[in-house]
Amino acid sequence: MKFALHFGNNTFPDGAGAARLARLAEAAGFDSVFAVDHVALPESYESTYPYAPGGRLPGTQFTAMPDPLIWMAFAAAATTRLRLMTGVIILPLRNPLVLAKQVATLDHMSGGRIELGIGVGWLREEFDALGVPFAERGRRADEYVGAMRALWREDGASFAGRFVSFDGVTCDPKPLARTVPIIVGGHSEAAARRAGRLGDGFFPSIGAQLDTMPLLDVVRRSADAAGRDPAAIKILTGCPGALPGSGQDPLEAVAERQRRGVDRIVLPLGAFLPDLEESLPRFGEKVIGAFAG
Template identity: 90%
Template sequence: MKFALHFGNNTFPDGTGAARLARLAEAAGFDSVFAVDHVVLPDTYESTYPYDAGGRLPSTQFTAMPDPLIWMAFAAAATTRLRLMSGVIILPLRNPLVLAKQVATLDHMSGGRIELGIGVGWLREEFDALGVPFAERGRRADEYVAAMRALWRADGASFSGRYVGFEGVSCDPKPVARAVPIIIGGHSEAAARRAGRLGDGFFPSIGAQVDTMPLLDVVRRSAEAAGRDPAAIEILTGCPGALPGSGQDACAAVEERRRRGIGRIVLPVGAFLPDLEESLPRFGERVIRAFAA
């Protein structure tokens, strides 16, 4: 079982805080730290934020939000083993060739410690500001994934699609493994099917206002339909019972998740504040060590 901390960049948006969090997480035994994403946040919006009962972004949490890739680069430079993941980057808002270059460079320079968590987005007004059609975001995301993987796989890459096309181009440096794990985020059946069809993992983001556990079967069925091994798709979920102060047996809560096929437990870093120097090592000793392979 692996463990991750979520909301790294908007909880610690400054360089000193980012390095502090990354080093403490690595020392405590966490596998990874996630960074969230929005390019711009409109002053007013009608879209419904799907990860809060009120349907609105928690303004105090999202005021300062460094670009996830730049923040991940800073955290990677402060550590040696910790993995960094965008959780999740809004893929349809990015140029896939530019993103492929950025992610491959990060992976190359960190020694293969980068994961690309992607989502299709929910904030229509953000898409409008960037001039990207909101209704086409799912198809665009699928195509971008294929285009990026072609660039990572080999030089002289070619790709022809509806939204992106290139012929005989090279994008270097390559990722360490000639690929970067792509984790599909989202709380919908469409996201689960996308994960089964083309993802290396599935992350139904913590805070979703629906029961996401039935989506795990959707992932597995979609993988089988695509001729893929469902067991090869990592499942990442939250675990409220493992949080400090939950009043539950953290190890029992994690074990319940493990029995359901969960491979990584994702916890909000805010639950460990303000005493990170005490709370993260304590969690590592009591919980992470209990599930060490």
């Protein structure tokens, strides 16, 4: 079982804080740290944020949220083993060739420690501000995944789709493994089906206002229907019972997730504040260490 910390970049938006978090997480035995994404937040919006009871994004549009890839580069430079993942980047808002270049460069320079968590977005007003159609964003995301993988896989790559098309294009450097794990995030059956159909993993986002565990079966059925091995798709979930102060036995809470096929436990960073120098090593010794190996 592996363990990750979520909300790294908006909790520690400054350089010193990012380095502090990354080094402490690595020393405590965490596998990875996640960084969230929004390009531009409107002052007002009618869209419903699906990961909080009130349907509103925590904080305000003035809350600092560094670009996740740049923040991850800073964290990677401060560590040697820690993996970094977007949790999640709003894929339809990005040019897939530019994003493929950025992610491949980051993976190449970090020694292969990057994962790309993707989502299709929920904030229509952000799409409007960037001039990207909100409709069919799922189909756009599917194509972008295919286009990026083609660029990572080979030189002289070609791709022909409805939203992106190129012929004989080379994008270097390549990721170390000629690919980057793509983890599909979301709380819907559409996201679960996308993960089964084309993802390397599935992350039913923390805070979804419904039980996301049944979606794991959707992932597996979708993978099987696509002729893929369901067991090869990594599952990442939250685990409230593992959090400090939950009142539950964290070892049993994690073991329950493990029995259900979860590969990585994702925990909100806020649960370990403010004393990271004490709380992270304590969790590493008591919980992470119990599941090592």
